[in-house]
Amino acid sequence: MAMEHIQAEELAKEFKEHSVAEFFKKNKQMLGLYGKIRTMTTIVHEYVTNSLDACEESNILPNIEVQIKELGNEYYEIIVTDNGPGLTEKTVGKAFGQLLAGTKFHRMIQMRGQQGIGASGGTMLSQMTTGKAVKVLTGTEKGKAISLEITIDPKKNVPKITNMQTVERKFQGTKVQAKFKDVIYRDSSTGPLEYLRRTAIANPHARIKFKGPKGQKALFKRTIKIIPKKAKEMKPHPHGVTVDELISMSKYTDAKKVASFLKNDFDRTGSTSIEKIEKKVKFDLNKDPKQLSWQESEEIIKAFKKIDFIAPNTDGLSPIGENRIKKSLNAIVAPEFVHTITRKPKVYAGGFPFQIEVGIAYGGNAGKKADGEGRSLEIMRFANRAPLLFDAGSGAISKAVQSVEWKRYGVRDLDSIPLTVFVNFISAHVPYMGAGKQAIADEDEIMEELRLSLMDCGRKTATYIKRKLREKERLMQQDMFYKYIPEIARALKNITGEKEEFLTTKLEKLVKEKLGLEKLQENLKQEETEPLENEVIEEVETSGEKEDKEKNTKENK
Numbered sequence: 001m002a003m004e005h006i007q008a009e010e011l012a013k014e015f016k017e018h019s020v021a022e023f024f025k026k027n028k029q030m031l032g033l034y035g036k037i038r039t040m041t042t043i044v045h046e047y048v049t050n051s052l053d054a055c056e057e058s059n060i061l062p063n064i065e066v067q068i069k070e071l072g073n074e075y076y077e078i079i080v081t082d083n084g085p086g087l088t089e090k091t092v093g094k095a096f097g098q099l100l101a102g103t104k105f106h107r108m109i110q111m112r113g114q115q116g117i118g119a120s121g122g123t124m125l126s127q128m129t130t131g132k133a134v135k136v137l138t139g140t141e142k143g144k145a146i147s148l149e150i151t152i153d154p155k156k157n158v159p160k161i162t163n164m165q166t167v168e169r170k171f172q173g174t175k176v177q178a179k180f181k182d183v184i185y186r187d188s189s190t191g192p193l194e195y196l197r198r199t200a201i202a203n204p205h206a207r208i209k210f211k212g213p214k215g216q217k218a219l220f221k222r223t224i225k226i227i228p229k230k231a232k233e234m235k236p237h238p239h240g241v242t243v244d245e246l247i248s249m250s251k252y253t254d255a256k257k258v259a260s261f262l263k264n265d266f267d268r269t270g271s272t273s274i275e276k277i278e279k280k281v282k283f284d285l286n287k288d289p290k291q292l293s294w295q296e297s298e299e300i301i302k303a304f305k306k307i308d309f310i311a312p313n314t315d316g317l318s319p320i321g322e323n324r325i326k327k328s329l330n331a332i333v334a335p336e337f338v339h340t341i342t343r344k345p346k347v348y349a350g351g352f353p354f355q356i357e358v359g360i361a362y363g364g365n366a367g368k369k370a371d372g373e374g375r376s377l378e379i380m381r382f383a384n385r386a387p388l389l390f391d392a393g394s395g396a397i398s399k400a401v402q403s404v405e406w407k408r409y410g411v412r413d414l415d416s417i418p419l420t421v422f423v424n425f426i427s428a429h430v431p432y433m434g435a436g437k438q439a440i441a442d443e444d445e446i447m448e449e450l451r452l453s454l455m456d457c458g459r460k461t462a463t464y465i466k467r468k469l470r471e472k473e474r475l476m477q478q479d480m481f482y483k484y485i486p487e488i489a490r491a492l493k494n495i496t497g498e499k500e501e502f503l504t505t506k507l508e509k510l511v512k513e514k515l516g517l518e519k520l521q522e523n524l525k526q527e528e529t530e531p532l533e534n535e536v537i538e539e540v541e542t543s544g545e546k547e548d549k550e551k552n553t554k555e556n557k
Contacts (some may be wrong), residue, residue: 008332033125036074036184037191038390042121043078043183044068047176049386050095050119051082052203054174058085059227062206066196070213074182075130081175086140089164095157096123096136096176097150103435108232110384110428120152122178125153127182133162137175178536184211189368190389193218197332198350198380198387202320202424204328213480223331224324234428235267235553238304240445242346243297250289251295254483258292259285262300263424267353268310274515277303312345312353316428320385325422333420336363339460342423343453348445352429356453359422360461377420382424388438395439409458410465423450 033039048064055062060083067079075429087095118137122367123134128243139145148164175211187193193210200208200220205227210218236245255261262269262277262285278285280303320328322340329338340359347353367375381388381397402422431441440446489503496503 002250023134033061033121036182037186037188039125039187040068040076040078040180040183040192041192041195041389043178043180044080045120045386046122046554047078047080047502048196048199051080051084051174052199052206052385054084055082055148055206056228056230059230060084061222061225061227062203062544063209064206064211065211066192067211067491068185068213070185071179071474074184075178075179076183076185077177077211078176079177081173083173084162086143086145086172086174087138088140088143089146092136092138092146092148093150093161095119096134097161098157109469110316110426120177121175122151123150123155126178128179129183130179132179135177137167137171139167139171139173142170145169147366180551187212187548189218195389196220198382198389199385201328201332201380201422202325202382202385202387204320204324204331205541219330223327228320228464229318229429231318232315234313234353235265235313237267237347237353238262238273238309239305240349241266241301241304243294246297246300247292247294250292251287255289257286258289261289273307276307290449312347314353314355316347317345317353317355317426319355319357319426320424322357325357325424329359329361329420329422331365334364335366335418335420337360337361337390337461338463339457339464341451341453341457343456344416346449348431348443352431354425354427354446354449356449357422357424357426358453358457359420361420362461362465363418365418366420367494371414374416376416377414378420380422382422383430383432383437383440384426385424386437388440391433391438395433396442396446396450397425399442400447400454403520404450404454404458406458411457411462411463421454423454425450425477438448468499 010543033042044066048066051064052062063083065079069077069079071077088187098120126132126134133149133151135147135149137145137147145167149168150163151160153160185191193212194215196208196210196218197220200206205222206220207222208220210216210220228281249265250258250261252357252377253261253265255264257280257425259274263271263274271504274285278299281296283299319342322342324339325340329335330482338359338361340357343358343385345353345355345358365375366378368378370376379398379401381390381392381395388395388397401423406414411419425440425446430437431446432445433439433441485504485507489500489507492503494499
């Protein structure tokens with residue numbers, strides 16, 4: 001029997017529009033919300049990231065408290081409190097109850113989060129696993145604090161707010177309380193505590209307090225009391241723009257001429273650059289940019305590539321800084337030696353400037369615990385100061401670290417060396433490999449810059465490691481010579497009549513001089529204690545620190 005053909009009109013009836021909330025509800029793994037441990041860490045990451053961004057945008061030194069309570073089997077409550085600028089009645093719903101709504105995606109500015117998904121993703125997951133609303137308390141500096149409960153209408157991707165009421169007590173910042181099932185807390189290399197530890201390393205200006213479900217407590221004090229330079233919104237750099245992006249921008253520009261469009265909407269395109277472009281294209285730059293054809297846009301892109309533009313504007317990037325990374329690693333990792341570098345900005349496809357920061361810590365507590373008593377290589381990956389704990393085997397940073405010939409830098413075996421490699425990628429637009437935001441795409445320009453950064457930092461580290469190995473070898477030689485010194489001293493005493501103690505001291509000094517140990521140890525000590533930059537740090541005691549001191553005083557009494 002022949003099958004009946006289905007008419008196009010019948011198929012058309014099945015076409016339906018879906019909201020972005022419905023899409024992510026069915027595909028929550030794209031947000032990193034899969035795996036019981038990973039899901040919990042991702043939720044903490046999203047809330048803490050929002051807190052840090054909000055505080056920095058408002059020029060506030062962040063005080064963040066994270067508390068995780070165990071309510072039952074694979075059932076937890078996560079509470080994150082910050083001292084940020086707070087949210088208004090108009091914005092709180094969008095911040096916690098509408099996916100792809102926020103202050104980040106439409107702006108070319110360096111921030112940890114980008115899509116406006118994270119906090120709302122937490123609300124959606126809480127709703128999906130417990131059926132409960134997320135509780136929010138928020139207050140601004142001038143307005144009164146409000147408390148409310150938020151859920152998401154997945155069909156419309158809009159927030160549903162209930163129980164909103166004014167709170168009489170003074171509160172500035174935001175506190176979010178959300179309950180989740182099918183998640184697990186673990187003190188592991190991918191757990192919330194390790195995430196906060198790495199966040200503290202990359203954000204030395206933040207004070208982070210943690211209380212775990214079993215009563216675990218941790219306090220990461222701020223090591224720098226200076227708020228990072230506020231990143232400014234940037235324009236795309238000509239060297240990285242594609243034809244499609246150029247045409248898209250031309251449709252929405254306010255400029256009336258192509259020349260003014262190129263001059264006003266792109267970074268580093270002054271009058272001289274426009275004159276050079278005009279000589280390399282076959283059409284009049286006075287035409288309306290909205291009328292640009294694909295062929296004309298290709299001509300502009302080809303002209304861009306032939307012109308030496310000034311390097312990207314760095315005002316839109318806010319690196320941690322070499323000395324701040326060093327101070328933070330020394331405080332939290334506690335190694336013997338640290339060397340850090342911050343490279344000059346570069347551009348990758350799309351016209352987005354980026355910058356690489358690398359730190360290598362050696363010895364002491366550097367590296368991660370290996371099998372037995374030793375330590376092995378630890379790679380700390382960051383994007384705009386936010387730790388990337390998952391998908392460690394993929395992405396540009398891991399590939400770049402693996403591609404380096406570490407033996408050239410005195411590292412013979414990565415599985416048995418106390419070494420921490422810190423890498424921070426910063427950009428107004430991080431090219432994540434997925435919505436889970438855990439791995440950076442291996443664009444050619446990014447890979448090249450990562451390798452150069454690692455090798456540059458590796459050379460300085462190699463000098464220390466090789467000297468350390470030489471010191472170890474010479475100490476072994478010294479021990480061998482020292483075994484014979486008492487016997488030689490006694491023999492010389494009989495010949496010269498000098499005291500045995502005097503002769504022993506002279507012989508030990510002679511051995512050290514011949515082996516060059518004193519000078520070698522002096523050089524190593526200087527490298528271990530390289531001076532930090534002279535920074536004027538305002539010693540401001542924050543309210544959170546005052547509370548801790550008062551509490552400790554009462555407990556001591």
